[in-house]
Amino acid sequence: MRPDDIPAIRSLDLFSDMSEDSFHDLVRGAYMQTFPPQVDLISEGDPADFLYVVVSGSVELYARWNGRETSLSTVRPISTFILAATIKDAPYLMSARTTEKSRLILLPSQDVRDVFERDNAFARAVVTELAQCYRTVVKNAKNLKLRTSIERLANYVLRWSARNGGATEFELAMEKRRLASFLGMTPENLSRAIKALRPYGLEIDGARVRITNRTDLELLAKPNPLIDDFTT
Amino acid sequence: MRPDDIPAIRSLDLFSDMSEDSFHDLVRGAYMQTFPPQVDLISEGDPADFLYVVVSGSVELYARWNGRETSLSTVRPISTFILAATIKDAPYLMSARTTEKSRLILLPSQDVRDVFERDNAFARAVVTELAQCYRTVVKNAKNLKLRTSIERLANYVLRWSARNGGATEFELAMEKRRLASFLGMTPENLSRAIKALRPYGLEIDGARVRITNRTDLELLAKPNPLIDDFTT
């Protein structure tokens, strides 16, 4: 593991409060690895051997059933994924693959569980992290069940605009195929949703997003902090 | 609070490991209350003033947006709800109402957070509980995104059959309107889904469920532990 990655992950909320000893125990058995794009990291159903930390690049979490596949989330630096499976020592519920060249840290799950048992500050940090994850998935479920695909797209764009400091123009963070899957629709349907939103003040040309009329777009999207605000 | 409710909630995984002192601190400020059916307990967006424990009856967690409403889960005895909001001191993401006459324990959130800070065993129990909640919602999201409404119904029935010890005949645990909402469809669509499953070995007459051909039903439902097994 590169020496300069240590302070980077140490500063994560999940690891910042724990004792120096515990942190040392955690990273002692860890290793860092760089993966090319589109590499399968884990497969749903596998035992949770590692807790992963995305240091650079990005990782897609997805799931399969009966020949169908859906994208559930994208993990960006610097954060961890599959913490719940690691702590519970349960099989992964989601598969993971890199979407681009990515540097990952792999922490052996047994070490994570050992430190979790010993270090109280770490145990509390895990709570905060899991509570955050839980609330994010609940918001996701609300988004899926309460909104049509056009509404989901409109709100997705507004969320990313907010994340970019309220920018009117920015780039899509993933290819459209993946975005469609994440939003719970087909790529064809996403194309049509994009066209349908043009009269409501949204233009997407390639990866370029332009909000031409925020008022109209918000009137249609009706963004709601209890679904769209990913800070609370 | 009735004296005989104390051992009942003390035996919950969430409370069983904590110190006697901590438990006492927790229940000292708690109060127990019995509510009639269809009483609104909390509303999404409200500050998380209490952690709730369902002692008897049942509570529906639901959410609203833009005039639409969807049922997200049903909490049955004995378990808690809205633990994540309580710990994070964040607004509720879901509303809650009793579905029947229910006895609930209300633990002031501040007390829960205080004990969480002090009692390490409790902090770890919270982790286990939250990890469980998280994985349940993830399974739910997979169910919604990967399956059609008919498949969701078929798997719902098989899950409840399993929960009833593999029974071939049992009663629906909620009215159809609520079930439809939970499964992400309209009541009309649920009616049709029920009819569509008759040739596949499922009969639902009123609240009575009869699996007449488990093989065919499973062939259609393709149940999967990574979506349908609520024990892992």
Place this chain on the structure above:
DNA sequence: CCGGCATCTTGACAATTGTCAAATTCACGA
């Protein structure tokens, strides 16, 4: 036991979303 009301079911229809095939655009390596 009956009436009234909510739930559930059904039919007809509309909207949404998915599927398939073909055309077009785009990105990347030779």
Place this chain on the structure above:
DNA sequence: TCGTGAATTTGACAATTGTCAAGATGCCGG
């Protein structure tokens, strides 16, 4: 720069799901 293959878009169509209205059923209180 060009060619190749993947991604995206479009059109035509089908399947799924929702909406509305009406009728049937079931439950509860008087």
